[in-house]
Amino acid sequence: DPDRKTEVVLLACGSFNPITNMHLRLFELAKDYFHETGKYKVIKGIISPVGDAYKKTGLISANHRVTMAKLATKNSDWVEVDDWESCQSEWLETLKVLRYHHQKLLSADNADVTNSLQDAVPITKLGRKRKQQPNRHEPIKKKNQNPVVKSVPQVKLLCGSDMLESFGVPNLWKLEDITEIVEKHGLVCISRAGNNVQKFIYESDILWRHKNNIHLVEEWITNDISSTKIRRALRRGQSIRYLVPDVVRAYIEKNKLYSPESEDRNAGVVLAPLQKHASDSKNSQALN
Amino acid sequence: GRYQVIEGIMSPVSDNYGKKGLVSARHRVAMAKLALETSDWIRVDPWESEQETWTETVKVLRHHYNESLRVFQAKEFMRNKHPTERSTGESLSCQQPVLPELKLLCGADFLQTFQTPNLWNEEDIKEIVEKFGLVCISRAGSDPPQYIQESGLLRKFQHNIFLVKEWIQNEISATQIRSALCRGLSVKYLIPDSVIAYIAHHNIYTEESEHKNEGDLLQPLKLYNTKINPLSD
Numbered sequence: 001d002p003d004r005k006t007e008v009v010l011l012a013c014g015s016f017n018p019i020t021n022m023h024l025r026l027f028e029l030a031k032d033y034f035h036e037t038g039k040y041k042v043i044k045g046i047i048s049p050v051g052d053a054y055k056k057t058g059l060i061s062a063n064h065r066v067t068m069a070k071l072a073t074k075n076s077d078w079v080e081v082d083d084w085e086s087c088q089s090e091w092l093e094t095l096k097v098l099r100y101h102h103q104k105l106l107s108a109d110n111a112d113v114t115n116s117l118q119d120a121v122p123i124t125k126l127g128r129k130r131k132q133q134p135n136r137h138e139p140i141k142k143k144n145q146n147p148v149v150k151s152v153p154q155v156k157l158l159c160g161s162d163m164l165e166s167f168g169v170p171n172l173w174k175l176e177d178i179t180e181i182v183e184k185h186g187l188v189c190i191s192r193a194g195n196n197v198q199k200f201i202y203e204s205d206i207l208w209r210h211k212n213n214i215h216l217v218e219e220w221i222t223n224d225i226s227s228t229k230i231r232r233a234l235r236r237g238q239s240i241r242y243l244v245p246d247v248v249r250a251y252i253e254k255n256k257l258y259s260p261e262s263e264d265r266n267a268g269v270v271l272a273p274l275q276k277h278a279s280d281s282k283n284s285q286a287l288n
Numbered sequence: 289g290r291y292q293v294i295e296g297i298m299s300p301v302s303d304n305y306g307k308k309g310l311v312s313a314r315h316r317v318a319m320a321k322l323a324l325e326t327s328d329w330i331r332v333d334p335w336e337s338e339q340e341t342w343t344e345t346v347k348v349l350r351h352h353y354n355e356s357l358r359v360f361q362a363k364e365f366m367r368n369k370h371p372t373e374r375s376t377g378e379s380l381s382c383q384q385p386v387l388p389e390l391k392l393l394c395g396a397d398f399l400q401t402f403q404t405p406n407l408w409n410e411e412d413i414k415e416i417v418e419k420f421g422l423v424c425i426s427r428a429g430s431d432p433p434q435y436i437q438e439s440g441l442l443r444k445f446q447h448n449i450f451l452v453k454e455w456i457q458n459e460i461s462a463t464q465i466r467s468a469l470c471r472g473l474s475v476k477y478l479i480p481d482s483v484i485a486y487i488a489h490h491n492i493y494t495e496e497s498e499h500k501n502e503g504d505l506l507q508p509l510k511l512y513n514t515k516i517n518p519l520s521d
Binding site: 021024025028029031032075076220221222223224225226229230233241242243245246 | 326327455456457458459460461464465468473474476477478481
């Protein structure tokens, strides 16, 4: 039944410091990929800029980063910006953001959507026949929803190969988080042809086990527009036209956002996840 | 600190260039105009595209150089006529005014086409690098300097060949864009939204458009092919 497509929401987490055309391309590439499989329908894209408490070097205020992302997606009819993560006073694990958006999606019509961390509970695997308490995690049906919808909408983490490979950085991610991300939600990883991503997945037992839920998308029209390079160009007074949306370029110029001083923010400060996981002995477990 | 770029000109080739997949100049000029709407210094010039026959690049350079000279001379005339009325922006040229230079802007692949047999007239290349100048943008990692050293002609005028490294690489070729469009894939954020809308509205790039000029020789190749024969033997 061609109507029975799994609905997918793409969630991109990151600094977006600033947002670039490369970030925006990730969404377009992922959407085309899912549509071409014939089994999925991408219904929404969410950009979730990280909070200031992440403490990355050169990270400017969340207010600006969220505003720029909103400007960049103003004329997109399916990609939007969500500032929930950026509003939290403490750094949040990516998994928690995934859970939050998943819960939000499930209770789409329900005014009961809660905003607290405690409620972002782990979900059990949905869409599979197994013994479980009836109605435990059934999505709240919309009035006009087709009663034979194949499965509940999924929220998948959209990223580049650098994020996937960062799973291997000691103490950056919790192993149990990575497991839940690939097991219960899914990953969409955009990378250019000839990359090491497949090898990286092969070398990790956890990723290998859930490789069906890790969608690899090849980027044939490549670009190298990293936020780091954008900030560098700005410090040197060089043009970033045609690399970021024009409205973003204008906003950066007007507010004089990036400078040698802004690049020094958080210099010497330990990144929040590293700080948080450093003392935890469980995390000495390797990804492989 | 020695140059001030005052203008950028995009000159789409005319339809009788004969390249495969080349859609009508009317559209290509319109799309370039849309793309440059937000630029305050780059413009599209349709002169080349409006010529009845294909025009050698050196001729396009000559045309635009003569145009800029005309403008320059008109400005100088006005300045000398009203010596007290100096705009603040002219403090640089308070002494002897310097003639503007016109340089050909291109990518590394363009530079390499100088080597393609019969594509370029040797005298044209010489005039381009001697009288005008070349600005070649290339990816960090590719090697135009080597090619320039290998060519006696280019080596002689290398002082007039400016090599610019593109550190933030952006490999968006028009061929790939057309291919994506034919397959119904998104090209958003690769080309301006206004151009995407124009393409959709006029249904410009299709499988059919891709076959245009298929099997034909490029006009310059046709031209130089016939030139060689009468002189041989």
